[in-house]
Amino acid sequence: MDKSKILEIVKNKISDKIQQLENLIAETRASSNDTKSSMGDKYETGREMLQQEINNLQRQLNETLNQQAIIQKISSDPSSKVQNGALVKTDKGLFYISASIGEINFENQKIMTISSESPLAKIMSGLKKGENFSINKNDQVIENIW
Known part of the structure; x- marks a missing residue:
């Protein structure tokens, strides 16, 4: 079983997820800037909801970046016991x-x-x-x- 190819698949999936999250954050921030109006409370509520969404996406991005840092340290060398990278x-x-x-x-x-x-x-x-x-x-x- 070629662990280096499996490791590459995992790295690619994590990189793709990071890219998707960064794009979503950028799109959400852009839409947050587009919601300026003179509607008072409705404007503030909508803006707060968008900020909460950005915070949620940012948290997911941070978790995924942590996964990427962990995966960078993994070796595809053979393992004789169960451990990280096995x-x-x-x-x-x-x-x-x-x-x-x-x-x-x-x-x-x-x-x-x-x-x-x-x-x-x-x-x-x-x-x-x-x-x-x-x-x-x-x-x-x-x-x-x-």
Whole structure:
């Protein structure tokens, strides 16, 4: 399994998300400037709602930038135990421990990307091929680690 290609997919998804959020923030700020009128309270309420939206988008952008910083430190070198940057195959699925961006498809396989801070990654951390763990009363076996 080529982890460098999977890492590249994750990096590209995060970069795309950053670009989308920056565009949304710019568009929202532009529309905020367009709402100037003499309507008094309605103007202030609309402007406040736009500011809240900008703040929400900014928070999402900051989280995504943090994910990007984490992903930049990840190596595609092989792993012998579960750790950040490991691709883990259990009897329930494939997990890439990096940044939590959801499911990606690679070579016709679904891979769930999870943060090293997620409960699943914390339980698996340090385990090796053949070891068992349990989460939410579901037992799993680590079949392989790349």
